[in-house]
């Protein structure tokens with residue numbers, strides 16, 4: 001049985017390739033510690049956004065339509081042929097698959113890529129009305145109440161939160 005978070009729909013946490021192939025079954029790819037922490041954040045800090053590709057504004061974009069059509073017709077998805085994803089449409093802020101551009105580009109460049117985004121352990125988030133630095137400061141302040149150990153990426157303009165344990169025995173670590 002899969003536990004689901006209280007506040008998040010699956011499409012917010014996975015790319016459209018995964019969503020349109022597996023739907024709700026995709027919960028099994030995600031680390032429950034991570035979405036427990038995300039739920040905690042949304043409860044405590046208010047609206048928290050990850051992917052937005054399923055919003056009405058983007059659901060009919062050429063990028064999403066290409067994926068739906070190819071999966072429906074059981075056709076291979078050639079990553080270079082996928083229409084460009086508009087800059088403000090977020091598809092890769094949660095779990096990324098091998099057809100997602102960031103992962104594909106690393107693969108084509110011969111670079112091993114095993115970030116928390118490929119393992120179901122991490123997300124890039126925005127908390128409404130707060131900068132990434134402000135949210136990082138809040139999470140560090142509140143670390144004792146966050147359900148599971150977490151890591152924050154430092155010195156980036158986005159908030160990357162993941163639940164990989166640095167085996168330091170502390171709740172919060174940075175990288």
Ligand SMILES: [Zn+2]
Pocket residue numbers: 015016017018096097098099100
């Ligand atoms: Zn993907």
Ligand SMILES: [Zn+2]
Pocket residue numbers: 117122123124159160161
């Ligand atoms: Zn990230």
